[in-house]
Amino acid sequence: MISSIDIQHVKSEFPIFDREIQPGSPIIYLDSAATSQKPRQVIEAITNYYEQSNANIHRGIHKLAEEATKAYESARARIGNFIGARSQREIIFTRNTTESINLVARSWGKANLQPGDTILLTEMEHHSNIVPWQQLAQEIGLNLAFVNVLDNGQIDLEDYHSLLEREPRLVGFTHMSNMLGTINPVADMTRAAHAAGAIVIVDGAQSVPHFPVNVLELDIDFLAFSAHKMCGPTGIGVLYGREELLEEMPPFLGGGDMIKRVELTEFTTNSLPYKFEAGTPAIEAGIGFGAAVEFLESVGMENIRLHEQELTAYALDRLEEVPGVRVYGPAADQKGGVMSFSFEGVHPHDVAQILDSLSIAVRAGHHCAMPLHEKFHLPATTRASFYLYTDKSEIDRLIEGLYKVKEIFN
């Protein structure tokens, strides 16, 4: 099979892979679901902004401020285009996925939900798509319902449809699980939710970085994602929202930038998207985010998806070979590049520590999905996750590392 991307070329774009953790052994980075590595283009865009155009944006009437504003706003436009938004007004910069979801809970939720209303989530949500709703539920007296996850790691669609009969006002689910790798049938799920009269928020933290996501085709009302998981910097994320919904929503934080006019006792809000962006943002991060999207587009999201599908199938095959290893989640064709596994008789911390000594970076813990781990009766798992720069030889090294774990603990 011819690989969909030129892996050596892609890897060479990431300066961190030049680093040798121990002499002669470059890092094998299998923790991209936590955060991705950053290509040179992104690092340079940030440095270039600081060296050439550093200024506060939007209000300045000078050359640097104009350049900075232009770079920041063209990043917004590029990101909007990347997910198929109709307008840049629908792209709100936040700090990350978590803040994006909180914005919807605090703004849309408070304005639209009444005591006794139901919010429907799933058992495979990241804590960031559970806790903001728990907080809101406590505050105004909402019911939270959770769609069952099947043993094979897929959403129980029958349960989903029957829970929709409770007429939830809002349905929230992840596009791709950061523990199981499950890719959910978003288009079908949004269609059913809309038919039941609900608004839909999709957690795109793991999907937008890894495959093409189009908010119009999927008919998503709100989409949250983070730059740092898609080759961009930390400190910036996006909330996409349908313009009609955003227009009706009250502002989230108050302060500079989000206002049109302020008097001592009242203010009028600015237009979209600025209404939701109070204070000086992470300007360099926004610009870096734009560069990250440009980089991903140059490789091609379809190519990235194909590459990761190939890796996923290969990794599942190889992991199954190792006695005592059990991988959670669906089969390769329903799964993104996230392998959470248990190792009989060895705690994930011990697995991760031994792999680390071989320069292999994986994650051990509950991956911010404690309810899901509880469901599978697991205190924790070890997780290896892939991205466009991961190659098969690194999976081979992982497997060798797991045999080493076995040797030490036998």
Place this chain on the structure above:
Amino acid sequence: MDDLYRELIIDRYKNPQLQGSMDPHDYSYEDDNPLCGDRIRIDVRVDQEGTVTEALFSGEGCAISQASADLLVESIIGKNLDEVKKLSTEHILELLGIQLGPVRIKCALLSLKVLKAGVYGLEELEEELL
């Protein structure tokens, strides 16, 4: 790695010497680290002078947490409670014979935390450990 996974640690993890529970006991406490699911319970019996006569641990978790519990429990038998209260992080690291990073040190210290919470009361303990 072969440093971190000294034979002693792997051996105590696989063949703990003082695993179990006692009822009745004079002191007992259980706690967990929800981040990784490590869980330790320690039961202690003391004589009239407050000297530890018997101690056992039970629980589950990583090799570091379980081995350190086994070694800690072993190390307090014959010690007076006043001495037990004074045990420090260094004591655990000496027993294990390794250095640990900030995440793994929590695994190693869970047993000490449980032991001290049992013989001390948790509040005093938190002041002391943190």
